[in-house]
Amino acid sequence: MNKDTSHINPLENEAIYIIREVAAQFEKPVLLFSGGKDSITLVRLAQKAFWPAKIPFPLMHIDTGHNFPETIEFRDRLAKELGVELIVRNVQDSIDAGKVKEESGRYASRNSLQTTTLLDAIEEFKFDACIGGARRDEEKARAKERIFSVRDDFGQWDEKSQRPELFDMLNGDIELGQNVRCFPISNWTELDVWSYIQKEEIEIPSIYFAHKRKTFVRDGMIWSAEDDIVFRDEDEVVEERLVRFRTVGDMSCTAAVLSDAVSIDKVVSEIRDSSISERGARIDDKRSEAAMEKRKQQGYF
Amino acid sequence: MEVLKIATAGSVDDGKSTLIGRILYDTKSLTSDKLEAIEKTSKQKGYDYLDFSLATDGLVAEREQGITIDVAHIYFSTAKKSYIIADTPGHVEYTRNMVTGASTSQAAIILIDARKGVIEQTNRHFFINNLLRVKDVIVAINKMDLVDFSEERYNEIKADFTELMAKRDYQDQNITFIPVSALKGDNVVNESENTPWYSGQTLLEHLEGLDRKDIFNSGTPRFPVQSVIRPKTDDFHDFRGFAGKVYGGELSVGDEVVALPSQTKSKIKEIYAYDKKYETASRRSSVTITLEDEINVSRGDMIVRANELPQIEKQFTAVISWMDSDQLKAGGKYIVQHGVNKVLAKVDKIHHKINPDYSGIDENVEGLGMNDIAKVTFKLNKPIFFDAFKDHRTNGSFILIDTKTNNTVGAGFIQ
Ligand SMILES: Nc1nc2c(ncn2[C@@H]2O[C@H](COP(=O)(O)OP(=O)(O)OP(=O)(O)O)[C@@H](O)[C@H]2O)c(=O)[nH]1
Ligand SMILES: [Mg+2]
Numbered sequence: 001m002n003k004d005t006s007h008i009n010p011l012e013n014e015a016i017y018i019i020r021e022v023a024a025q026f027e028k029p030v031l032l033f034s035g036g037k038d039s040i041t042l043v044r045l046a047q048k049a050f051w052p053a054k055i056p057f058p059l060m061h062i063d064t065g066h067n068f069p070e071t072i073e074f075r076d077r078l079a080k081e082l083g084v085e086l087i088v089r090n091v092q093d094s095i096d097a098g099k100v101k102e103e104s105g106r107y108a109s110r111n112s113l114q115t116t117t118l119l120d121a122i123e124e125f126k127f128d129a130c131i132g133g134a135r136r137d138e139e140k141a142r143a144k145e146r147i148f149s150v151r152d153d154f155g156q157w158d159e160k161s162q163r164p165e166l167f168d169m170l171n172g173d174i175e176l177g178q179n180v181r182c183f184p185i186s187n188w189t190e191l192d193v194w195s196y197i198q199k200e201e202i203e204i205p206s207i208y209f210a211h212k213r214k215t216f217v218r219d220g221m222i223w224s225a226e227d228d229i230v231f232r233d234e235d236e237v238v239e240e241r242l243v244r245f246r247t248v249g250d251m252s253c254t255a256a257v258l259s260d261a262v263s264i265d266k267v268v269s270e271i272r273d274s275s276i277s278e279r280g281a282r283i284d285d286k287r288s289e290a291a292m293e294k295r296k297q298q299g300y301f
Numbered sequence: 302m303e304v305l306k307i308a309t310a311g312s313v314d315d316g317k318s319t320l321i322g323r324i325l326y327d328t329k330s331l332t333s334d335k336l337e338a339i340e341k342t343s344k345q346k347g348y349d350y351l352d353f354s355l356a357t358d359g360l361v362a363e364r365e366q367g368i369t370i371d372v373a374h375i376y377f378s379t380a381k382k383s384y385i386i387a388d389t390p391g392h393v394e395y396t397r398n399m400v401t402g403a404s405t406s407q408a409a410i411i412l413i414d415a416r417k418g419v420i421e422q423t424n425r426h427f428f429i430n431n432l433l434r435v436k437d438v439i440v441a442i443n444k445m446d447l448v449d450f451s452e453e454r455y456n457e458i459k460a461d462f463t464e465l466m467a468k469r470d471y472q473d474q475n476i477t478f479i480p481v482s483a484l485k486g487d488n489v490v491n492e493s494e495n496t497p498w499y500s501g502q503t504l505l506e507h508l509e510g511l512d513r514k515d516i517f518n519s520g521t522p523r524f525p526v527q528s529v530i531r532p533k534t535d536d537f538h539d540f541r542g543f544a545g546k547v548y549g550g551e552l553s554v555g556d557e558v559v560a561l562p563s564q565t566k567s568k569i570k571e572i573y574a575y576d577k578k579y580e581t582a583s584r585r586s587s588v589t590i591t592l593e594d595e596i597n598v599s600r601g602d603m604i605v606r607a608n609e610l611p612q613i614e615k616q617f618t619a620v621i622s623w624m625d626s627d628q629l630k631a632g633g634k635y636i637v638q639h640g641v642n643k644v645l646a647k648v649d650k651i652h653h654k655i656n657p658d659y660s661g662i663d664e665n666v667e668g669l670g671m672n673d674i675a676k677v678t679f680k681l682n683k684p685i686f687f688d689a690f691k692d693h694r695t696n697g698s699f700i701l702i703d704t705k706t707n708n709t710v711g712a713g714f715i716q
Pocket of ligand 1: 311312313314317352354369370389445447482483485
């Protein structure tokens with residue numbers, strides 16, 4: 001595989017163009033910020049798009065309450081440094097208000113509960129565009145999604161009647177009540193994102209690098225045992241392992257991988273040689289082949 | 302290193318999705334978990350081979366019906382290039398998706414089922430790729446395993462297709478024929494032992510060999526302004542930059558330019574990409590430009606070199622591809638989005654419909670239906686600044702937006 005990173009330049013130019021279009025075509029855009037590498041990359045691209053002016057829209061985090069503490073600390077510091085507004089809405093509040101019901105049992109996760117909290121926040125702030133870090137290489141339902149993806153009043157994605165997107169032209173015209181999910185790094189691969197972080201020397205949360213962690217193994221995957229968020233059976237043995245995370249979603253559905261990659265250079269070469277896709281480490285996609293498509297129809301990013 | 306965007310084309314079941322899956326498999330781009338999923342599903346369906354189309358047909362409805370409904374974008378890379386392949390649907394009712402896929406591609410693969418040969422859909426897809434001036438077209442004659450890898454059959458199909466080529470409008474298009482079996486892998490990534498009579502490159506070898514000059518048409522630099530950047534901070538109190546992407550060529554500091562529509566003259570003072578200054582903005586780069594003089598420029602305006610003016614008109618004629626179930630009629634009002642510029646437009650005249658299978662034109666037309674291609678004149682409420690599509694792919698194209706539904710209902714190529 002290649003070590004040359006010059007192919008990222010056209011991807012970066014495209015992403016900056018898209019972010020500028022979002023800011024120009026919509027009244028109230030927001031950048032959905034998870035603290036993960038994709039949204040950190042988006043923030044850097046947004047900085048570049050408007051420099052020397054500040055990023056002209058807020059960041060919003062839908063907090064499941066099950067995030068790695070390192071990501072939360074990182075999130076707050078980044079927003080402060082950039083001088084942009086950070087909005088946080090909590091899944092716990094949606095649970096407390098009786099709007100969603102917490103899953104229980106072995107595979108319980110708050111990942112799909114985020115949708116309700118997100119849709120409520122969009123309504124609360126009247127956001128008409130949400131910038132997200134989804135990439136088409138992540139999953140095959142995502143491979144079908146447009147760069148500007150229109151959602152109806154209920155936040156739903158109608159995969160069968162998507163607007164054609166021709167040349168570079170992005171049509172952001174919508175009716176009141178509709179909103180658009182915008183994906184500037186649609187055409188990036190996981191390796192592209194990592195290479196970009198390396199090239200730009202972008203800081204990322206420490207859990208992306210190899211560290212010692214108490215873990216246990218289930219279904220061939222490694223889970224964190226340092227907190228009581230991941231459900232664990234009595235007979236599942238805890239052991240300390242050298243691991244890192246490839247995505248930093250909800251702790252309850254994000255598995256770790258064995259790794260000794262302690263620096264960005266090592267992470268990049270590890271990804272380059274890896275034979276498993278990044279979503280291979282997410283149990284929520286393994287639930288069924290159509291899991292992602294179903295969640296997207298309901299309004300998930 | 303280049304990013305090469307490729308679109309596939311061909312009729313239903315010609316093997317487009319299978320071909321892409323095969324490329325991924327043979328270049329070892331399928332990760333082990335994805336491969337396992339394909340093996341599992343192929344077995345469930347009772348196949349004794351791997352159904353590679355499962356790698357790209359991402360929607361439930363697609364897997365159920367075994368057809369592609371919407372464009373999927375697939376990524377892989379080799380030591381030489383990064384590739385983005387659009388897997389487009391072959392079904393006639395999705396022709397609009399084909400136009401969409403071809404609009405962002407520099408190369409196209411048109412598949413032909415060796416048993417069926419050149420059919421109406423082949424004509425149509427060739428016509429569209431030619432209309433959109435896709436520079437490099439590969440005609441992959443597929444399912445060679447089902448015709449005993451017959452050289453004679455291959456030559457017959459090649460001869461039929463060559464006849465079609467005589468009718469094309471854009472003669473500079475580079476066309477290459479390759480006999481393949483997407484299912485078995487012959488001449489896709491690896492050379493085939495079953496076609497000793499074929500001495501050309503494999504499909505991937507051909508793509509790897511394409512050079513910048515083989516895939517990009519050259520044009521004149523155009524800079525449509527996306528937004529004006531005014532930080533109003535202490536450090537950048539008087540900064541007034543114009544953010545946009547450069548199309549067609551390069552712009553450099555010191556270039557004498559005019560802003561359209563005002564036609565005010567100035568010079569390029571600085572070119573920024575993020576916080577770094579550059580002497581030149583290369584084509585397709587997203588930059589911020591400042592000018593020597595305080596002139597009035599806003600979103601939708603265009604900065605061009607003073608001696609390279611585009612056409613500035615309130616009317617134009619274009620070939621359009623209609624994509625909506627509601628008909629386009631003379632007198633109808635739409636929004637024309639030309640780059641980042643939006644203007645109100647009225648259909649002045651539908652001249653004729655063009656049969657995309659090269660069977661001629663249709664003059665008495667009342668309205669245009671889904672998938673129709675026609676020559677149409679529009680009148681605008683204010684001027685736009687355009688080039689002919691044949692001279693400038695970006696500045697010569699536009700989309701049509703329905704004012705009631707806000708949907709993108711058509712695409713056009715200015716003549
Ligand atoms: N024998 C043989 N069968 C093939 C070959 N290529 C594709 N097929 C089969 O042809 C059928 C259709 O293949 P797809 O790849 O789904 O066709 P497609 O062109 O993507 O079809 P649409 O997307 O619906 O237009 C499948 O059953 C494939 O296994 C080939 O080279 N040889
Ligand atoms: Mg297909």
